[in-house]
Amino acid sequence: MTEGLWTTQVGSLPKPDHILAARSDFARGRISRDELTRLEREATADWVRFQDEIGMDVVVDGEQYRGDMVAFFAEELPGFTQGGLVRSYGNRYYRKPIATGEIVRDHPITLDWWRFAQSLTDRPVKGMLTGPYTICDWSFNESYETREDLVMALAEVIHQEALDLQAAGAKYIQVDEPAVSTRMDELDLAIKALGMVTEGLEVHTITHICYGDFHNAYPKMLELPVDQLDLEMANSNYDLLESFREYPFTKSIGLGVVDSHSHRIESVDEVAAGIRRSLEIIPPERTFVDPDCGLKTRTVEEAKAKLRVIVEATHRVRAEL
Amino acid sequence: MAYTVTAVGSYPRPPREGGEFRLRKTLQAMDRGEATADDVREAQDRLVSEILAEQAGAGVELATDGQVRWDDPLTRLADGLEGFSVSGLLRYFDNNTYFRQPVVKGPVSRPRPILVEEFRYAAAHCPVPVKAVLCGPYTLAALSHDEHYGDVGALVRDLAEALNAEARDLAAAGATVIQFDEPALAAVPGQPPGDLAVLADVAAGLVDGVQATTLLATYFGDVTAHGPALFDLPFGGFHLDFVSGPANVEVVHEFPGDRVLEAGVVDARNTKLESEEGLAGMVAELAEAVDPDRLWIAPSCGLEYLPREAAERKLRRLAEVKARLT
Numbered sequence: 174m175t176e177g178l179w180t181t182q183v184g185s186l187p188k189p190d191h192i193l194a195a196r197s198d199f200a201r202g203r204i205s206r207d208e209l210t211r212l213e214r215e216a217t218a219d220w221v222r223f224q225d226e227i228g229m230d231v232v233v234d235g236e237q238y239r240g241d242m243v244a245f246f247a248e249e250l251p252g253f254t255q256g257g258l259v260r261s262y263g264n265r266y267y268r269k270p271i272a273t274g275e276i277v278r279d280h281p282i283t284l285d286w287w288r289f290a291q292s293l294t295d296r297p298v299k300g301m302l303t304g305p306y307t308i309c310d311w312s313f314n315e316s317y318e319t320r321e322d323l324v325m326a327l328a329e330v331i332h333q334e335a336l337d338l339q340a341a342g343a344k345y346i347q348v349d350e351p352a353v354s355t356r357m358d359e360l361d362l363a364i365k366a367l368g369m370v371t372e373g374l375e376v377h378t379i380t381h382i383c384y385g386d387f388h389n390a391y392p393k394m395l396e397l398p399v400d401q402l403d404l405e406m407a408n409s410n411y412d413l414l415e416s417f418r419e420y421p422f423t424k425s426i427g428l429g430v431v432d433s434h435s436h437r438i439e440s441v442d443e444v445a446a447g448i449r450r451s452l453e454i455i456p457p458e459r460t461f462v463d464p465d466c467g468l469k470t471r472t473v474e475e476a477k478a479k480l481r482v483i484v485e486a487t488h489r490v491r492a493e494l
Numbered sequence: 495m496a497y498t499v500t501a502v503g504s505y506p507r508p509p510r511e512g513g514e515f516r517l518r519k520t521l522q523a524m525d526r527g528e529a530t531a532d533d534v535r536e537a538q539d540r541l542v543s544e545i546l547a548e549q550a551g552a553g554v555e556l557a558t559d560g561q562v563r564w565d566d567p568l569t570r571l572a573d574g575l576e577g578f579s580v581s582g583l584l585r586y587f588d589n590n591t592y593f594r595q596p597v598v599k600g601p602v603s604r605p606r607p608i609l610v611e612e613f614r615y616a617a618a619h620c621p622v623p624v625k626a627v628l629c630g631p632y633t634l635a636a637l638s639h640d641e642h643y644g645d646v647g648a649l650v651r652d653l654a655e656a657l658n659a660e661a662r663d664l665a666a667a668g669a670t671v672i673q674f675d676e677p678a679l680a681a682v683p684g685q686p687p688g689d690l691a692v693l694a695d696v697a698a699g700l701v702d703g704v705q706a707t708t709l710l711a712t713y714f715g716d717v718t719a720h721g722p723a724l725f726d727l728p729f730g731g732f733h734l735d736f737v738s739g740p741a742n743v744e745v746v747h748e749f750p751g752d753r754v755l756e757a758g759v760v761d762a763r764n765t766k767l768e769s770e771e772g773l774a775g776m777v778a779e780l781a782e783a784v785d786p787d788r789l790w791i792a793p794s795c796g797l798e799y800l801p802r803e804a805a806e807r808k809l810r811r812l813a814e815v816k817a818r819l820t
Contacts, residue, residue: 359683
């Protein structure tokens with residue numbers, strides 16, 4: 174078999190109803206932190222087992238214990254204060270953290286969860302971190318003079334977390350930066366910050382970006398100092414491949430092949446066709462096939478169905494190589 | 495009246511920490527089929543009354559209803575116009591908030607008033623005058639996906655005609671100040687400034703016959719790319735964002751003597767509270783170019799990006815600055 178064309182995931186997976194209920198019970202003081210953690214570990218184990226069973230090459234822990242991807246880190250970092258509710262759309266609200274002091278890391282944040290997930294499988298489990306630029310962009314800043322000061326302080330603490338994951342044995346570390354595409358004028362800052370995060374890392378590093386106007390950012394985004402760029406391809410009909418023809422894509426790609434925000438389950442045929450289109454430009458040894466984005470907004474059944482399609486389509490194309 | 499303290503548009507819907515979030519619960523109950531549209535309207539009415547009283551209590555002299563009946567800054571209007579449908583979520587400028595993208599499917603027109611009834615409610619429940627706020631034709635066109643016109647000028651012309659009818663009705667309902675929001679005109683970080691000529695072509699029609707002070711509001715960036723030509727547009731006043739667009743101080747020297755400058759001076763997108771001294775200095779500087787009677791002071795944009803307590807603190811700070819300067 175050709176070495177390459179691996180299957181993986183962007184990060185989050187849906188929380189089953191009983192986990193959602195348990196989180197809400199915990200917030201209301203009806204169950205203990207220990208009880209919630211026990212349930213979250215069970216749900217994590219279920220997701221790792223599922224990925225093992227379907228043959229996913231690089232596994233994630235599914236983030237059953239995380240709410241918002243920024244607030245999760247802010248809650249663990251001294252220097253942040255929990256903020257009030259702010260609306261994102263319609264009737265949906267989130268607690269936006271406030272940087273009120275010096276941001277430091279006084280304990281590992283994701284390490285125990287990574288170790289737990291890795292203990293359950295022989296397949297590599299990705300370390301999953303939120304990037305400094307995104308944490309800054311989705312927080313209020315009361316304590317740092319400039320955005321850059323806050324971003325670089327965050328880069329240092331996420332760097333420490335990444336070093337701990339590497340030391341624990343993580344072979345893949347992903348640093349999500351979905352906010353990068355909002356402000357192309359700050360791409361240089363995001364590049365500098367990510368450079369600090371990945372400095373000294375010898376493992377395979379990844380960043381996931383979404384909601385973006387990549388045509389303007391390409392080829393500049395190749396300067397992001399990671400080994401792999403994980404990109405939404407399915408929901409933009411693989412438009413980016415045209416840019417890659419004009420200017421070679423020099424990194425590994427996380428090839429998003431199913432729409433994470435649609436209920437429709439893609440067919441194996443259409444996903445396989447998407448993979449083949451990409452292989453015309455990027456070779457299999459630099460290709461990781463995955464969903465467009467985290468799957469947490471789908472139902473458990475939809476997520477499982479989409480992941481099965483990804484694995485089946487990838488295996489079909491692999492067999493043709 | 496010098497340094498009129500003015501609200502810009504949106505206002506946070508969540509209660510103060512620990513309070514009951516009635517509107518959110520009612521909307522969730524409606525999703526489950528356990529509440530009716532009337533229940534939602536009643537929860538919205540109560541929240542609007544509360545927000546209006548809160549603004550007046552903080553020292554605001556020209557309030558808004560907080561746009562609490564709007565899902566996002568565009569679709570409340572797009573839904574009320576003929577010719578639109580809505581599609582997927584997009585990020586709203588450089589904010590971590592989203593809007594459903596309006597899609598232009600056919601000729602745009604306004605079959606009936608859209609915001610007039612809710613304006614009447616707000617005006618009747620507010621101890622101070624209420625500003626009516628509309629999304630402007632340029633921004634509505636710029637953020638929509640056009641499948642019908644194929645020509646932004648033609649789309650903006652029809653939008654201006656529809657919004658003019660709405661503005662006339664709002665004025666007839668008693669609105670003395672009517673604001674058109676045009677953030678897409680500003681140089682929002684990471685995006686080019688809007689095309690002023692497109693709005694300039696329709697501006698006269700937009701405000702024609704509207705018996706109220708009309709305001710053009712830009713925020714999230716500066717308008718220096720347009721130079722003084724912006725002020726040739728036939729609006730009674732302009733809202734400029736001096737927080738996200740500090741370069742706006744450059745154009746103030748050319749501000750026409752017969753218009754209102756609504757100066758966005760407190761940051762409506764960050765919880766950090768500005769010092770009274772710093773703000774007073776900034777406003778005093780603006781007052782060298784604009785007569786204080788025509789210099790209104792305001793948050794940089796709508797306050798919904800902040801938690802409730804922080805929003806109110808920002809308004810109080812504006813009132814404190816006014817007190818210090820008068």
